[in-house]
Amino acid sequence: xxxxxxxxxxxxxxxxxxxxxxxxxxxxxxxxxxxxxxxxxxxxxxxxxxxxxxxxxxxxxxxxxxxxxxxxxxxxxxxxxxxxxxxxxxxxxxxxxxxxxxxxxxxxxxxxxxxxxxxxxxxxxxxxxxxxxxxxxxxxxxxxxxxxxxxxxxxxxxxxxxxxxxxxxxxxxxxxxxxxxxxxxxxxxxxxxxxxxxxxxxxxxxxxxxxxxxxxxxxxxxxxxxxxxxxxxxxxxxxxxxxxxxxxxxxxxxxxxxxxxxxxxxxxxxxxxxxxxxxxxxxxxxxxxxxxxxxxxxxxxxxxxxxxxxxxxxxxxxxxxxxxxxxxxxxxxxxxxxxxxxxxxxxxxxxxxxxxxxxxxxxxxxxxxxxxxxxxxxxxxxxxxxxxxxxxxxxxxxxxxxxxxxxxxxxxxxxxxxxxxxxxxxxxx
Ligand code: GLN
Numbered sequence: 001x002x003x004x005x006x007x008x009x010x011x012x013x014x015x016x017x018x019x020x021x022x023x024x025x026x027x028x029x030x031x032x033x034x035x036x037x038x039x040x041x042x043x044x045x046x047x048x049x050x051x052x053x054x055x056x057x058x059x060x061x062x063x064x065x066x067x068x069x070x071x072x073x074x075x076x077x078x079x080x081x082x083x084x085x086x087x088x089x090x091x092x093x094x095x096x097x098x099x100x101x102x103x104x105x106x107x108x109x110x111x112x113x114x115x116x117x118x119x120x121x122x123x124x125x126x127x128x129x130x131x132x133x134x135x136x137x138x139x140x141x142x143x144x145x146x147x148x149x150x151x152x153x154x155x156x157x158x159x160x161x162x163x164x165x166x167x168x169x170x171x172x173x174x175x176x177x178x179x180x181x182x183x184x185x186x187x188x189x190x191x192x193x194x195x196x197x198x199x200x201x202x203x204x205x206x207x208x209x210x211x212x213x214x215x216x217x218x219x220x221x222x223x224x225x226x227x228x229x230x231x232x233x234x235x236x237x238x239x240x241x242x243x244x245x246x247x248x249x250x251x252x253x254x255x256x257x258x259x260x261x262x263x264x265x266x267x268x269x270x271x272x273x274x275x276x277x278x279x280x281x282x283x284x285x286x287x288x289x290x291x292x293x294x295x296x297x298x299x300x301x302x303x304x305x306x307x308x309x310x311x312x313x314x315x316x317x318x319x320x321x322x323x324x325x326x327x328x329x330x331x332x333x334x335x336x337x338x339x340x341x342x343x344x345x346x347x348x349x350x351x352x353x354x355x356x357x358x359x360x361x362x363x364x365x366x367x368x369x370x371x372x373x374x375x376x377x378x379x380x381x382x383x384x385x386x387x388x389x390x391x392x393x394x395x396x397x398x399x400x401x402x403x404x405x406x407x408x409x410x411x412x413x414x415x416x417x418x419x420x421x422x423x424x425x426x427x428x429x
Contacts, residue, residue: 009053022281022289025261030159040201044209048218063260071111074123106177112240131186145207157196208266208274254305265291316343336367344375362394384411
């Protein structure tokens with residue numbers, strides 16, 4: 001069977017492809033020259049399954065998407081008090097590069113705007129670390145989130161550094177308030193290096209999945225930062241990650257997110273999935289135009305708004321076995337619990353990975369207590385594709401958890417009731 005999620009992603013990319021509005025970031029010459037037509041999207045589930053469509057392997061610079069991760073590193077290296085002393089958690093409602101600090105204290109309002117991010121960079125590693133050690137700590141930490149060693153794009157670094165007057169002004173202002181206690185020029189250079197780290201869309205989805213998975217990289221298994229740090233970071237991403245568009249984003253998309261001026265965008269859906277998109281043209285807020293459209297669509301298609309109350313997907317497939325032999329053999333997937341996207345994805349994977357030799361397949365929903373809309377559609381699509389692959393499909397659904405199952409074009413399903421699998425009639429000899 002063809003995998004379903006990449007098909008869905010490819011369809012979503014197709015729908016936004018024609019939108020060529022927006023501009024590449026003009027204030028960093030190397031980014032302004034970037035090829036504007038790239039378009040990619042990737043999902044990584046919290047157990048490390050990767051899905052993608054489009055330009056998912058093209059490298060670009062991480063830019064501001066580094067900010068939540070470096071904030072996480074600062075929190076784990078120096079502790080909450082030391083970091084909160086220097087950087088607030090209030091949405092600023094202003095542009096990312098605004099020269100604004102809290103009156104009185106001189107604290108940057110949050111770590112997602114440049115003032116807060118430059119400060120967070122200065123708070124990584126040991127207190128007595130030199131600038132080069134901090135950069136190494138940051139690159140090493142970002143690499144741990146991605147699960148592979150990342151490198152710096154030296155030409156983007158040089159290009160931004162040559163035009164960094166505004167970030168340098170911010171750093172000097174922070175230094176004058178003693179928020180920054182490190183050298184302003186060296187810290188700005190380190191921050192620009194951090195922004196120039198090269199990633200792919202797949203890397204970003206893996207980094208987001210590490211946040212979604214409570215700080216543990218789903219593939220390497222490394223606990224990159226402690227769990228309480230992740231909750232702090234996701235909260236700040238939710239309220240501040242999209243700058244002066246943060247409120248619109250929080251209500252319409254509702255996924256903790258972060259954008260970067262090279263065109264990347266990530267979303268981390270706690271306990272479920274890391275999402276990333278890449279499309280370099282930006283809107284007036286500095287957020288990727290097509291990335292924003294894609295995330296709006298993902299959120300509404302898949303019920304991903306974090307304020308949507310979802311049931312956990314643990315152990316959705318209770319058992320997966322075959323009863324009977326020969327033409328009477330029946331493959332049974334017994335499902336259980338409340339099933340949402342993540343649970344349905346586990347079912348898809350069981351069906352996509354192995355072609356089944358048995359001609360008859362049954363999904364037993366007897367122990368399922370809820371099935372959300374996306375899970376229903378995903379299961380029906382499995383049914384449809386199994387039918388197209390030549391299987392006869394049964395739904396054991398005594399409580400009508402899935403009313404009126406219609407697998408659509410070319411799909412067919414027979415609903416049977418009763419808790420016993422024997423209700424699926426054997427084929428007459
Ligand atoms: N390096 C960029 C800057 O500091 C990052 C900005 C962004 O991605 N929004 O201006």
